[in-house]
Amino acid sequence: MKIGHLDLRSRLLAAPMAGVIDVSMRILLIRYGAGMVFSEMISAEGVRRNQKGSTALITCHPQESPCAVQLFGRDPLVLAEAGRYAQERGAALIDINMGCPVKKVVRQGAGAALLREPELCARIVDSMVRAVTLPVTAKIRAGWDTASINYREVGARLMDAGAAAVIFHPRTAVQLFTGEADWSLVGDLAECLPLPVIGSGDITSRRQAYERIAETGAAFVMIGRAAMGRPWVFSLEAHEPAPHDLYPIVGQHRLLIEELYPPRKAVSVLKRHCVYYIRGLAGAASMRATLMKSETTDAIMALMSDYLLGD
Numbered sequence: 001m002k003i004g005h006l007d008l009r010s011r012l013l014a015a016p017m018a019g020v021i022d023v024s025m026r027i028l029l030i031r032y033g034a035g036m037v038f039s040e041m042i043s044a045e046g047v048r049r050n051q052k053g054s055t056a057l058i059t060c061h062p063q064e065s066p067c068a069v070q071l072f073g074r075d076p077l078v079l080a081e082a083g084r085y086a087q088e089r090g091a092a093l094i095d096i097n098m099g100c101p102v103k104k105v106v107r108q109g110a111g112a113a114l115l116r117e118p119e120l121c122a123r124i125v126d127s128m129v130r131a132v133t134l135p136v137t138a139k140i141r142a143g144w145d146t147a148s149i150n151y152r153e154v155g156a157r158l159m160d161a162g163a164a165a166v167i168f169h170p171r172t173a174v175q176l177f178t179g180e181a182d183w184s185l186v187g188d189l190a191e192c193l194p195l196p197v198i199g200s201g202d203i204t205s206r207r208q209a210y211e212r213i214a215e216t217g218a219a220f221v222m223i224g225r226a227a228m229g230r231p232w233v234f235s236l237e238a239h240e241p242a243p244h245d246l247y248p249i250v251g252q253h254r255l256l257i258e259e260l261y262p263p264r265k266a267v268s269v270l271k272r273h274c275v276y277y278i279r280g281l282a283g284a285a286s287m288r289a290t291l292m293k294s295e296t297t298d299a300i301m302a303l304m305s306d307y308l309l310g311d
């Protein structure tokens with residue numbers, strides 16, 4: 001279960017998710033068995049300009065090891081510089097975002113816009129491989145749109161440039177998150193590329209993840225949205241906990257958040273994660289509205305206790 005020299009303990013990895021996967025969630029997912037966690041995408045340009053948001057995000061906490069740092073940008077040298085910076089701050093792997101379809105990113109010619117420039121994708125990986133001693137990967141989509149599906153070409157170029165693995169979300173950029181991830185494309189890439197392929201898209205359980213691995217020959221599978229408020233999705237005991245079993249999990253997460261953030265920030269981060277934990281439960285909408293009014297972590301936990309454990 002290797003990516004470059006990294007030997008991972010599980011084939012299930014936590015997907016990068018901007019605005020969702022913070023350091024507290026990454027530590028929790030490692031505790032629950034994720035083979036590796038990925039940071040949300042971080043602007044290489046922001047790192048170069050020493051912007052507070054970007055440089056703070058890039059640091060990996062010892063408890064979240066192994067942690068991959070995902071960078072976005074389009075300038076091979078700027079990306080490489082940010083990669084070096086991430087390596088110095090504890091990253092175990094550098095991943096380059098070549099799949100983000102969000103306007104703000106694509107407008108800069110970064111993220112999924114890079115799929116339209118396979119030669120530049122290769123130059124970026126080449127430059128990163130020279131800059132760091134860590135494994136380098138790239139996360140791609142199937143292509144820009146259905147008329148320009150080019151994951152095979154991009155995958156081959158990334159490999160030639162020295163990528164240790166390719167992460168593949170088999171939707172086009174234009175598709176955003178609509179329709180279904182086409183896992184037959186993951187199978188196709190795994191067959192034609194002599195590199196580990198990491199599939200990402202629509203996995204909802206550990207069991208389904210292993211089915212995808214068996215069906216497609218993917219070496220690893222990422223879990224993204226299904227891990228929000230569901231850290232146990234990575235664990236061997238794959239059954240869904242009852243609401244009252246959720247409380248100790250939220251309690252554990254709360255302690256991490258309090259350790260990692262100053263008090264005011266801790267309140268907003270805990271609220272956000274509590275909203276994920278209660279998703280799909282009866283009365284979640286009104287609970288969410290009540291949670292939003294809380295001003296301390298104690299108040300949030302009191303509400304969660306009433307909600308999950310009853311009076």
Ligand SMILES: Cc1cc2nc3c(=O)[nH]c(=O)nc-3n(C[C@H](O)[C@H](O)[C@H](O)COP(=O)(O)O)c2cc1C
Pocket residue numbers: 015016017018019020039040041070097099100139169200201202203222223224225226
């Ligand atoms: C809120 C959100 C933020 C995301 N941010 C990133 C990101 O920063 N970098 C990235 O490569 N993919 C990002 N993704 C895509 C996921 O990593 C993943 O490929 C996609 O959600 C499909 O997997 P899933 O169905 O398991 O969520 C994001 C997805 C969501 C829902």
